[in-house]
Amino acid sequence: MLSSTFVHRWLIPSILYVTGVVAVPASRSISPSITLDKGTFEGVTDGVTNKFLGIPFAKPSTGGLRFRLPVPNDAYTGSHLANVFGPSCPQQGSTLKLPGEVVTESISFVVNQVLNVVVPESEDCLTLNVWAPASATSTDKLPVVAWIYGGGFQFGGTSTYDGGVIVQRSIELGEPIIYVSMNYRISAFGFLASKEVKEAGVGNIGMQDQRQALRWIQKYITAFGGDPTKVTIWGESAGAISVALHMVANDGNNEGLFRGAFMESGSPIPVGDITNGQQDYDAIVQETGCTGAADTLECLRQVPFEILKAAVDQSPAIFSFQSLKLAWLPRADGTFITAPPQSLVQQGQVSSVPFVTGDCDDEGTLFATSSLNLTTDTEVRDYIKTVFLPNAPESDIDQLLTLYPSDVTKGSPFDTGDLNAITPQFKRIAAILGDVVFQAPRRFFLQQRAGKQNTWSFMSKRLKATPVLGSLHGSDLLNSYSGGDLTDYLVNFVNHLDPNGAGSVISWPQYDATSSSPQILTFLDGMEPEVITPDTFRQEAINFVIGLDLRNPE
Structure with missing residues (x-):
């Protein structure tokens, strides 16, 4: 069993990284206002940035609008306070059955209690938020970044992210931008999946919510000082996967809603x-x-x-035994996402916009905590076969396990020798999960698109000393939402569709898929925080996983 000290000192903060629970500083009680249609919205300012919170961008998804595509809001009228976040969309609770009482109780507490306190939930949740420089006017035409939060398509909301950090840093760099974040329906409320859903044409409504928010930006962002022709979509985890899928949705037709894409830990995933x-x-x-x-x-x-909520909460959750084999996530619906996403990439049905995509080094460790009861080769083989690859031939399972051996020195957290081996199979499972869901899809996407559109890629190896979890999934958020160096690259990209520029520590080369050693930017701990490294790690294994993903869409 993991110690209580480890869980409460390390594991819970790590989960909070994934869910995006970061402190949002209080703002002064000065009230800027904005006029949209015939409505007036009163926001909040700190003297550097103005923020307008909880603005509806679609009609409430309640009653007859539950499990339907979002309906645009009516023209605004009257006066509205825009000084508090709207509620998050219904979160998926978890009934966890993890090995170790302390681990189970701690993750359950975070998912079911902490998030619901920080992020009150309601079906009436389709609101967005705008941060802008306090000096911005409707004639400024500033570039816009639209944030899509993560949370495994099961939990998350906008109130846990402070867009003011991003806008303030952009001002400091002399490259001011507008920041927008939107709520979207998650879990079964946003990604219900079945033949009935497909026949009704209401698949992927969580992504359709995001799309509707992007249409709202096109219509209204000028009033805040933004330029609707200069929108970059940005997300982490499920948010990054969403960004990638917007690039292949409508067979690559982005409707002019964005001109760039920035993805942290998410690519077109192998779903069916x-x-x-x-x-x-x-x-x-x-x-x-x-x-x-x-x-x-x-x-x-x-x-x-x-x-309904009680029934949805019985669905397998991201921290349950089946882990990243999610019950509710985007899938091919035949209309919006017309085919499996990776197939669309192979067909070239991709929005031809510049993009940045990157991962953390140890993407799988957090999710491998749900299978700590697996301690033998036979148990791991059965787990992979029954949970993740039920249709794969035995030879593929054999090859996968050969390429990802039980030798703890080769597992994740990578490059930590025999440390962090809390069970004989933990690091092995973590390596497999991280590569199958994150690293292989990222490299596949780059191999398919680099040279056809401008692309850059990164790897975050920071926080490598975190016990058990290493450079865990979501840890790069600390580099994004703290005004760190990744923030600077983001601001440059939003402004110029190139991450290089103001605040750059190093020249970040574009990804060259034709090279035997394509280059990526790697973030490190220590005195040398950024280096350029080859994207060739675990090449044989990841090449095999790419083929495995293509043959076995979920």
Whole structure:
């Protein structure tokens, strides 16, 4: 069992990195105002940045609008206070069955209690927030960054991210930008999946919410000083996956909604058809008493929220045993995402905009904590076969496990020798999860698109000394939302579609897929914080995983 000290000193803060729970400083009570249509919104300023919070961008997704595509809000009228965040969309609770009582109770507390206190939830949640320089006017035409939060498509919200940090740093660099963040429906509320959902044309409504927020930006951002022709979409984890999927949605037609993309720990993922979610859909139908309904989807729209939420919470969660085999996530719906995303990339159905994509070195460690009871080669093989690759031939499973051996010195956290081996198989499982879900999709995307559009890639190896977890998933957020060097590269990219420029520590080369040694920017701890390194680590293993992902979309 992991010690209570480890969990509360290291694991809980790490989970908070993933969920984006960062402190938001209080602002002074000065009230800037903005006029949209015939409505006036009163915001808050600290003298450097103005912020306008909780602005509705679509009608409430309640009642008959539950499990439907977002409906644009009516023209604004009247006076509105825009000084507090709107509630987050319903979060997925977790019933965890992890080895070790302390681990289980701690993660349950974070997911079910901390997040709900920090982020009150409601089905009426489709709001966004805008930060702008206090001096900005409607004639400034500043570039815009649109933030999409992570959380495994199961939890998260906008109130846990302080866009003022980004805007203030942009002002300091002499490259001012506007920051927008939007809520979107998550878990089954946003990514319900089944044949019924596909036939009704209401798949991926969480991404459709994001798309509607981007349309709102096109219509209204000029009033805040922004330029609707200069929008970059940016996200981390599920948010980065969303960014990548917006690049392949509508067969690559981005409707002029963005001109650049910035992804932290997320790429086009190996998912299949939306009907693959049938088993979990049927479970919710049964739990809510809708089994005998002539139209089960319509029945779910009528179920009282508390009953529906309780049923959704029974779905496998990101910290359950099946870990990154998510129940609710974007899938090919035949309309918005017309085919499996990686297939669309292979077909060239990709929005041709410059992009940056990167990962943390130890993406899989946090998620491997859910399978600490697996301690033998046989148990790991069964886990991979039954949970992640049920349709893969035995030879593929054999090859995967050969390329990712149980030798703890080769596992994740990488480059830590025999340290962090809290079970005989933990580092092995962490290495597999990190490469299958993050590193292989990133490298595949770059190999397919570099040379066709301008691309840059990075690797974050900071916080490597974190016990057990190393440079864990989400740790790069500390570099993004603290005004760190990754913030500077982001600001440059939003302004010039090139991360190099003001505040750059080193010249960051574009990714060259034709090279035998394509170069990436690597963030390190210590005296040399940034270096250029080859993107050739675990080359044989990741090449095999790329093929495995393509053959086995979820």
